[in-house]
Amino acid sequence: MIKVTLPDGSVREFSQGVTPMDVAKNISEGFARNVISANYNNTTIETSTPLTTDGTLTLYTWNDKEGKKAFWHSTSHVMAQTLEEMFPGIKLTLGPAIDNGFYYDVDFGDNKITDADFKKIEDRVLEISREKHEFKMRAVTKAEALDKYKDNEYKTELISNLEDGTITFCDHATFTDLCRGGHIPNTGIIKAVKIMSIAGAYWRGDEKNKQLTRVYGTSFPKQKDLTDYLELLEEAKRRDHRKLGKELDLFHFSQRVGQGLPLWLPKGAALRDRLEQFLKKAQKKAGYEQVVTPHIGQKELYVTSGHYAKYGADSFQPITTPAEGEEFLLKPMNCPHHCEIYNSRPWSYKDLPKRYAEFGTVYRYEQSGELHGLTRVRGFTQDDAHIFCMPDQLDAEFKNVIDLVLYVFGSLGFENFTAQVSVRDLNNPDKYIGSIENWEKAENAIISAAKDKGLNYVIEAGEAAFYGPKLDFMVKDALGRSWQLGTIQVDYNLPERFELSYKGADDKLHRPVMIHRAPFGSMERFIAILLEHTAGNFPLWLMPEQAIILSLSEKYEKYAKKVLDLLEIHEIRALIDNRNETIGKKIREAEMQKMPFMLIVGEEEEKNGTISVRRNGQEGKGNITVTIEEFAKIVNEEISKTLKQF
Numbered sequence: 001m002i003k004v005t006l007p008d009g010s011v012r013e014f015s016q017g018v019t020p021m022d023v024a025k026n027i028s029e030g031f032a033r034n035v036i037s038a039n040y041n042n043t044t045i046e047t048s049t050p051l052t053t054d055g056t057l058t059l060y061t062w063n064d065k066e067g068k069k070a071f072w073h074s075t076s077h078v079m080a081q082t083l084e085e086m087f088p089g090i091k092l093t094l095g096p097a098i099d100n101g102f103y104y105d106v107d108f109g110d111n112k113i114t115d116a117d118f119k120k121i122e123d124r125v126l127e128i129s130r131e132k133h134e135f136k137m138r139a140v141t142k143a144e145a146l147d148k149y150k151d152n153e154y155k156t157e158l159i160s161n162l163e164d165g166t167i168t169f170c171d172h173a174t175f176t177d178l179c180r181g182g183h184i185p186n187t188g189i190i191k192a193v194k195i196m197s198i199a200g201a202y203w204r205g206d207e208k209n210k211q212l213t214r215v216y217g218t219s220f221p222k223q224k225d226l227t228d229y230l231e232l233l234e235e236a237k238r239r240d241h242r243k244l245g246k247e248l249d250l251f252h253f254s255q256r257v258g259q260g261l262p263l264w265l266p267k268g269a270a271l272r273d274r275l276e277q278f279l280k281k282a283q284k285k286a287g288y289e290q291v292v293t294p295h296i297g298q299k300e301l302y303v304t305s306g307h308y309a310k311y312g313a314d315s316f317q318p319i320t321t322p323a324e325g326e327e328f329l330l331k332p333m334n335c336p337h338h339c340e341i342y343n344s345r346p347w348s349y350k351d352l353p354k355r356y357a358e359f360g361t362v363y364r365y366e367q368s369g370e371l372h373g374l375t376r377v378r379g380f381t382q383d384d385a386h387i388f389c390m391p392d393q394l395d396a397e398f399k400n401v402i403d404l405v406l407y408v409f410g411s412l413g414f415e416n417f418t419a420q421v422s423v424r425d426l427n428n429p430d431k432y433i434g435s436i437e438n439w440e441k442a443e444n445a446i447i448s449a450a451k452d453k454g455l456n457y458v459i460e461a462g463e464a465a466f467y468g469p470k471l472d473f474m475v476k477d478a479l480g481r482s483w484q485l486g487t488i489q490v491d492y493n494l495p496e497r498f499e500l501s502y503k504g505a506d507d508k509l510h511r512p513v514m515i516h517r518a519p520f521g522s523m524e525r526f527i528a529i530l531l532e533h534t535a536g537n538f539p540l541w542l543m544p545e546q547a548i549i550l551s552l553s554e555k556y557e558k559y560a561k562k563v564l565d566l567l568e569i570h571e572i573r574a575l576i577d578n579r580n581e582t583i584g585k586k587i588r589e590a591e592m593q594k595m596p597f598m599l600i601v602g603e604e605e606e607k608n609g610t611i612s613v614r615r616n617g618q619e620g621k622g623n624i625t626v627t628i629e630e631f632a633k634i635v636n637e638e639i640s641k642t643l644k645q646f
């Protein structure tokens with residue numbers, strides 16, 4: 001008999017040779033029908049692999065990341081089989097599962113694959129899948145493996161690097177592939193497949209090697225899942241922040257200025273400014289003080305902080321001056337500057353905590369291939385702050401920061417989020433700096449703050465940085481994609497390196513603890529995420545313009561101007577479209593610009609001192625005719641729904 005431990009900690013006994021699928025059936029037949037892959041003692045195995053020793057078993061379904069991985073990896077075998085059938089003589093190389101699907105890198109030789117082949121490939125993959133072939137693992141000797149692939153230099157290279165006795169093949173139907181394992185029980189559960197695209201890819205990612213063709217695909221256990229996925233992709237394309245940023249005139253990239261260096265256009269700059277003012281106001285209430293620091297710093301500053309040793313080689317290189325011996329770095333982070341602000345005078349325990357905030361622009365070198373719209377740039381502005389406090393104040397400070405982060409999320413319409421607490425790996429104590437006592441204090445402070453604030457959080461052991469534990473927020477956007485936003489990080493390292501101190505009640509000098517935090521992360525990335533989350537329909541309080549006055553003809557220009565002045569008194573941001581165009585065209589264009597309110601003025605409105613109001617996105621509801629005062633009330637009510645007082 002062997003003992004099999006399940007993830008809930010329960011232990012069941014089985015005779016030796018029991019398979020994961022047998023165990024699944026032992027749990028429940030219904031559950032077993034959904035099980036598609038398995039892991040035993042931290043090794044991926046087949047659901048049909050006999051278990052011969054005691055161990056811990058995890059069974060996965062489609063709903064698990066590991067289950068999807070097995071599903072997509074298995075589909076890549078079937079696709080490889082199909083490609084071999086359709087293009088005889090091709091050489092297969094590697095075909096792993098990736099996020100949202102799989103690919104296979106293929107040397108097509110004299111064959112050529114085009115988009116026109118995709119449908120045929122999909123049909124054949126499904127045809128094979130319907131035959132319900134099982135995936136069977138088989139151990140082979142190195143000699144056997146090399147023999148099978150004697151005409152395939154890629155697989156030969158892979159096999160040469162493997163230890164004899166560890167090499168396995170996977171068979172299904174008439175197809176065999178070199179493979180480590182981790183498949184679904186049989187091909188029958190692959191019900192929908194889509195070949196997504198083809199692209200060039202160098203063998204082993206090295207551009208000195210031969211260029212192969214990467215065939216991307218995805219597959220699902222239900223046709224509807226595929227349809228939903230493709231719709232999601234379409235919606236993501238429509239919401240792409242690079243596209244919306246152009247359409248809404250928010251930002252621009254100029255090759256002449258340089259790659260990865262966004263230029264904020266007036267509307268985008270106004271949006272940024274509004275976000276900054278919003279956060280500054282809340283931070284002021286939370287006891288932060290604004291500071292300003294330069295965009296460059298002496299190289300020595302970053303040698304002291306340790307950043308130069310760690311990132312120097314992969315960063316923008318030092319700037320030299322006409323005077324000899326001077327070297328400066330573009331600021332890659334604000335922390336060292338803030339440490340020196342702290343060091344500008346002595347502190348007593350009564351002065352702490354000190355909270356320094358800065359919208360600090362930093363520069364980090366990214367390879368041009370890594371740049372992506374506003375989410376990966378070379379210059380960006382962090383909504384940064386550093387809190388210097390006593391270890392006993394960590395708990396309260398963490399709660400304050402969580403309050404602020406939740407306020408930011410709530411005001412911007414992010415309702416779906418989780419948190420992750422990253423703590424030490426207790427088996428690896430040498431990895432971390434700072435005293436054990438302080439680490440315990442900090443970790444407990446974070447966990448109790450997360451608990452107290454009712455966060456939905458998980459604790460990840462071993463995920464802490466060497467210099468301190470942290471709390472990260474993961475936000476789900478309107479398309480269900482996860483983004484990491486808002487990090488709160490404890491740091492024992494920089495206070496040490498910058499010799500920060502305060503005088504305690506005991507009249508002795510002590511080291512403060514430092515907290516780094518940035519609710520938005522960076523203005524650039526945050527605005528990109530916000531654009532994709534809202535499709536450009538930002539919360540009303542944040543909109544660069546909240547209303548547009550559309551005059552029915554030039555005759556009402558004067559009245560339109562009067563309406564604009566009245567709106568201004570009510571602090572509603574508006575503009576006038578006085579062009580000699582049809583009202584239908586003006587409305588359509590205003591909608592394209594995501595203008596929240598369209599205010600139509602004509603003869604009736606002028607006579608009665610009213611406006612005809614149309615809310616973007618609510619076409620069905622028709623227009624309402626109201627006075628300016630009534631309209632101001634509508635606007636304020638909508639704003640107060642999202643934007644609360646901090």
Ligand SMILES: [Zn+2]
Pocket residue numbers: 073074077170179180181182183
């Ligand atoms: Zn495989």
Ligand SMILES: [Zn+2]
Pocket residue numbers: 333334335386516517
């Ligand atoms: Zn920092």
